[in-house]
Amino acid sequence: MTGQAGTGGDVPVLSVRDLEVVFPTPDGDVQAVRGVSWDVYEGEVLAIAGESGSGKSVSVMAALGLLPATAQVSGTIAYRGRDVLAMTDKELEKLRGSAISMVFQDPMTSLNPVMTVGAQIAEGVRIHQQTKTAVARTKAVELLDLVGIPNAPQRVDSYPHELSGGMRQRAMIAMAIANDPDLLIADEPTTALDVTIQAQVLDVLERAREAAGSALVVITHDLGVVARTAHRLLVMYAGRIAETGMADNVFERPAHPYTAGLLGAIPRLDAPKGTRLMPIEGTPPSMLAPPPGCAFAPRCPRATDICSQETPALRPIGNQLAACHHAEDQYHSHNNKTKEDRDDQR
Structure with missing residues (x-):
């Protein structure tokens, strides 16, 4: 459902299926997570990336029972086959800190x-x-x-x-x-730190994961963190999965324009001299009233009429899955651009 299996076997440590999270507010319902499914396996590092408000942290908080009581959660979250959403508070307390642990963004x-x-x-x-x-x-x-x-x-x-x-x-x-713990979750673990300390903390996190034998989920907006740590990458936008697959494959050949935009907005040491960063124009939509069709369409350079009319399904493109009506064009155009960049560097 969410790409290739992890490195440690076929049975996931945590399995999320058709997760929906809604926050009622005086202005209406905020649709924070909309039909998200993903797995994380033993010994695997899964990165969940996206801009602020994409739903990446909310989807994991739901798995730990850390959302406010007003949150409306539906779908299935299973820890080694046990339904987390059906657990009592006492069962959740026993699960947290022993089987599943979390490193929060701001330790202070x-x-x-x-x-x-x-x-x-x-x-x-x-x-x-x-x-x-x-x-x-x-x-x-x-x-x-x-x-x-x-x-x-x-x-x-x-x-x-x-x-x-x-x-x-x-x-x-x-x-x-x-x-x-079986599963270690790190929510933006390096955001509040300077670059040098970020690298040190990521090294510590990896050593700690290996020492505990844990699977690791890293929630981040920083694709540099993904490149350094992750086996598999899941990109979220407006509460849905935009793209997922093995991290190396997604970095080399993004199949969703949003993923390509995120990659184009970060500096690369191997980029040709004079290459400019390309920011993604516009802002994410309000989750009080997500736009019809593809939520990224208003910001997407490849958008056509179908994008604002039909919600794209998550489907295989190359070695990954992408939810885009024009994923083939994006995937193949990036391949051609990568080849041209290599030729220019020769």
């Missing part, structure tokens, strides 16, 4: 300011593993050391405000992997 608002980072890590260990306080503290020191925080035996007693932004994010990663 996620960490408790009046507890030491070591105490916060140890608390999760004690709750889920039923260990003694001393054992949990030792585990916290080991985890802080694993994620690259220097002088971990001393830093375990530091408060969040005493750590730099990069170190706080490392502490969040340590907390997330404390119970060796």
Whole structure:
């Protein structure tokens, strides 16, 4: 349904099918997620990318039961075959932090300011593993050391405000992997960090994933993060999947104009000298009243009458899936452009 299977087997750790999320507001219903389906497999890194408001974070928050009580959620979310949407609050509490963990975007608002980072890590260990306080503290020191925080035996007693932004994010990663989760979710894990620290945190995240043996879902608007970390890429726009496939294939031959636009808007070291970045014109639509047909049509350079009349289905194009009436043209034109760029560089 969402591209090739992952690297760790045929049974997904988390499976999302026909997910719909609606937020009632005084102005009307916000259709945040509209019929999204995806899987993530053992040992796999899945990146979900798109602009702000595309629905990427909401689709994952639904899987953890972290949406507001007013949110209307339908579809199926299954963790190893168990229906997450049917779980009680107590069952969800047991699932979160043990089987599924999350690294949030801003650690300063996620960490408790009046507890030491070591105490916060140890608390999760004690709750889920039923260990003694001393054992949990030792585990916290080991985890802080694993994620690259220097002088971990001393830093375990530091408060969040005493750590730099990069170190706080490392502490969040340590907390997330404390119970060796099956699935690790990172929501914009590097957005608030400078470029140098971003690279370090991504390395830490990958080491932590390998140490815990977790599958990883990375939510991001930064395709540089995708290129560095992901096996598979899912691009969302206006609450729907625009394109999905193996990350290398999508980067080399995007089949959706939106994906091509995202790639054209980021700098590349291998681009010919003098190449200009090409921003995507316009803005995403209001999800209070999504436009008919393809939501990207008002911003799309390839749009024709059919685009504003019929919603395109997600279908195979080359080695990936794309929801575009003109996917073949986009896919083949990008192939030709890539060939011309290579010829120019010779």
